[in-house]
Amino acid sequence: MSALDILFVEDEPVVVLAARKVLEPEGLTLVAAGDGEGARESLRQHEYRAVLLDLMIPGVAGMELLEDMTAQHPDLPVIVTTGYATAGKIVAAFKAGGFDFLPKPFDDDELLSVVRRVLRYRDRGGRTVAEAVEVERESGEVRSLGSHSWARLGDDGMATVGVTRAVVESLAGPLRARLPGLGDETVQGVAFAALESPASGSCRIWAPLSGRVVESNPSLDSGCEPVVTDPLGSGWLARVAPWNWQEERNELTVR
Amino acid sequence: MFDRITSKLILAVAIVAIILIGVFSYLIVGSHHRELISRVEHSAVQLSETIKSSTRYDMLLNRREDLHRIIDTVGNQDGIEKVRILNKEGAIIYSRDSESVGTMVDKQAEACYVCHAEDLPLERLSIPDRTRIFETNGVRNLGIINPIYNEPSCWEADCHAHAPTQKVLGVLDVTMSLAEVDDQILASGRKILLLLVTAIFLTGVTIWLFVQRLIGRPVSELVKATNAVAAGDLSYKLEVRGEDEIGQLARSFNDMTERLSEAQRQIQQSDRLASLGRLAAGIAHEINNPLTGVLTYSSFLLKRSAEGSETREDLETIVRETKRCRDIVKGLLDFARRVPSVDGEVSANAVIERAVKIVRNQLSFDNILVSSPSAEEDIVFWANENQILQVLINLLMNSADAIGEAGGSITVETRLDREGDREHVEIDVVDTGKGIEPENLGQVFDPFFTTKVKRGTGLGLAVAWAIVEKHGGTISVESTPDRGTKFSVRLPRDREPAPFLKGEQTR
Incomplete structure (x- = not known):
């Protein structure tokens, strides 16, 4: 039995209809589950390539369902969505193993882009969250926002931030980076940069820590090759003066 | 009687x-x-x-x-x-x-x-x-x-x-x-008794009149005022007569009610903001689902509509306006979101200079003269520098908007207030803009209150208010229409780490 494409855990019919409208013309199959029990049941009966999970559904705490899914189906990437997308929720969703986050309301491009990326990532071998970030060999403490972005605190107190290989693998080239400007503010759990390509659309990069941007990677001006080849090294995105590393590091996964 | x-x-x-x-x-x-x-x-x-x-x-x-x-x-x-x-x-x-x-x-x-x-x-x-x-x-x-x-x-x-x-x-x-x-002795005894009674009566009447005038009436007025205040009327003012103890008492009473009503205003504002936070969560959840439907359908249809057709134009309008709704709700959520917190020593001059620099980059400041405090007047205080920077940016942007095309000046002044049991830093942002109408003065810190036609979400001053409040400070405004506005931020110099404040900032 071949895998179905997307399980959409969502109790709002209009959102399910809209998603179906956007995804089905692209040849993607979508099954909807209206509550936590329905979602678990569907996962028992079928194999899916990815899950789109709304955090506010009846019958179960969305975050718990997410943790269960990533624990029981480590190879199944989950995109988390909600109408109440605070930075704290986004951080918690990544911590619980979510692959990406799609705040509502989204438009067709955003939905299509994130679904394509998650499927591409899965089809390329889709390493589990635990494997998604390799250990960095350089000095300094490396911590990551789920399998999404990472931060490494240098000896000078400045943090270098970048994206994980999982993000790179979900994208299809040629990439262009939209980076924050000097002096911009980053907030943990709020998008601070984007990687774009005609094939993948725009991929928001969620900040792993809060602070003020002191430098963005100048070598990315001419192209995103370093990001693709060495996302944890020369492909860093920005350097940030952290505001509250001691507290925020607890929200991140140790590498 | x-x-x-x-x-x-x-x-x-x-x-x-x-x-x-x-x-x-x-x-x-x-x-x-x-x-x-x-x-x-x-x-x-x-x-x-x-x-x-x-x-x-x-x-x-x-x-x-x-x-x-x-x-x-x-x-x-x-x-x-x-x-x-x-x-x-x-x-x-x-x-x-x-x-x-x-x-x-x-x-x-x-x-x-x-x-x-x-x-x-x-x-x-x-x-x-x-x-x-x-x-x-x-x-x-x-x-x-x-x-x-x-x-x-x-x-x-x-x-x-x-x-x-x-x-x-x-x-x-x-x-x-x-x-x-x-x-004879009996007669003089009677005379003395009469004298005694008369003396007591006359002194009694005199004292009664004096006491009634100097103490009785002011005290009963004070009692009336206290009752009024207890019943919630904080605008009650006592007439101050003279400089004696009763006069001083009346003055202190008026001073007290003034402070009380200021404190009450701050609490009400704080309550409003807290309920706004709860409201934001509810609104975001309830509105974002239908908005997702509208936005996805309309953007989907937009791609499939014929180039240059009337339908396409209509769909473009729908998509644009829906995205506007999305930004409004997002603004609400940003307002309610947790603010990263790190406190430290803040130099008033440095933070003012940074704020001015940032605002200059964002707005056209060519016709606005900004004067900051001189270097020797610097005050170092304990605060979250980024949040204070945000407050100053919001106040400066507000002033720049009030000045508009006509041009004018913004003066930033700092002061150290050593009165009371804690030292306070006071930062005034004074502009020569169009001012605020007296009837709007009470609402400027309310979320979404704005008199600007185009720019602004109406959250700038509410955010400033919330940050200053978190620091245990106060923010107040004085304004004369057509003359200008003065915003005064007052912050404790040494911040006492209040546990409930810390909890709020770290989620």
Whole structure:
């Protein structure tokens, strides 16, 4: 039995209809589950390539369902969505193993882009969250926002931030980076940069820590090759003066 | 009519008056009494001596009728009760009351005891010892005894009635009534009592009037004001009369209600913001689902509509406006989102300079003159620098908007307030912009309140307010339409780490 494409855990019919409208013309199959029990049941009966999970559904705490899914189906990437997308929720969703986050309301491009990326990532071998970030060999403490972005605190107190290989693998080239400007503010759990390509659309990069941007990677001006080849090294995105590393590091996964 | 404080004061004054006037009267009446008695005594002695000397000749000649006549004449004067002559054995040899003549007086009786102490023979007697006061039939009398001493002329007289060995021949006893003296003393006692009552009454009335005017009325006004404040009317103002303690009390009271109403305003604002946070969560959840439907469908349809068609234009409008809705809701969520917190020492000048730099990059500041505090005026305080920067940016952007195309100036001033138990840093942002209408002044810190036509979400000042409040400070505004606006931020210099504040910032 071949895998179905997307399980959409969502109790709002209009959102399910809209998603179906956007995804089905692209040849993607979508099954909807209206509550936590329905979602678990569907996962028992079928194999899916990815899950789109709304955090506010009846019958179960969305975050718990997410943790269960990533624990029981480590190879199944989950995109988390909600109408109440605070930075704290986004951080918690990544911590619980979510692959990406799609705040509502989204438009067709955003939905299509994130679904394509998650499927591409899965089809390329889709390493589990635990494997998604390799250990960095350089000095300094490396911590990551789920399998999404990472931060490494240098000896000078400045943090270098970048994206994980999982993000790179979900994208299809040629990439262009939209980076924050000097002096911009980053907030943990709020998008601070984007990687774009005609094939993948725009991929928001969620900040792993809060602070003020002191430098963005100048070598990315001419192209995103370093990001693709060495996302944890020369492909860093920005350097940030952290505001509250001691507290925020607890929200991140140790590498 | 007499309130309690007045009656208590009057009672106290009355007691003092009674004691003072009472002691004073006692002393006056006593000395008056002594003076009157001594005057009576004096006249009794004189009378007694007069009788003795005017009867001497008749006694020597032993002419008893003449003697009796003289004594009767003298003794019939007003105020004289008795005139008696006793011989050495105590027999009454003459009395105006002729019935007692020939009877003996009891030498043990009080009147005699003075001279005949222990039955000794009568010796010389000093004048004060000769008098005595005694009471008969409820009337006081003064008795005076005058001894008649033996002299050579007595024993050498022809009658040879007395032997030369005798020292005292007899006693002249005169008794005078003290009725008149007692009447006078009683009358002066009555006068003093009247004086006392009048004095107490007059002082009472005077005190009542004074107390009523100086204390009673202001205190009852204060009570009224306190009740009004207790009932929630914080706008109640007391009239300040004079600089005395009551005036100072009224001033302090007004000061207190002012501070209370400011505190209440801050609390209300804080409540509004807290409920806004809860509201944001609800709105975001409820609105974002239908918005997702609208946005996905319309953007989906937009791609499939014919280029240049009217439908396409309509769909573009729908997509654009829906995205606008999305931004509004996102603004709400950003407002309610947790703010990263790290506190440290903040240099007021440095943070002001950074804010000015950032705002200059975002707005056209060509026609606005910004003056910041001079370097030597720098104040270092404990705060979250990024949040304070945000406050200043929001205030500066607000001022720049108020100034607009016309041009003007923004002055940023800092001050250190050392009054009270904690030091405070005060940062004023003063602009020469169009000002705020008085009716809008109370709402400028409300979320979504905006008078700007195009720019702004209406959250800038609400965010500033929330940040300052988190720092335990206050933010206030003064404005004159067409003249300008002054925002004053007041922050504690050394921030006390309040546990509930910390919890809020770290989620």
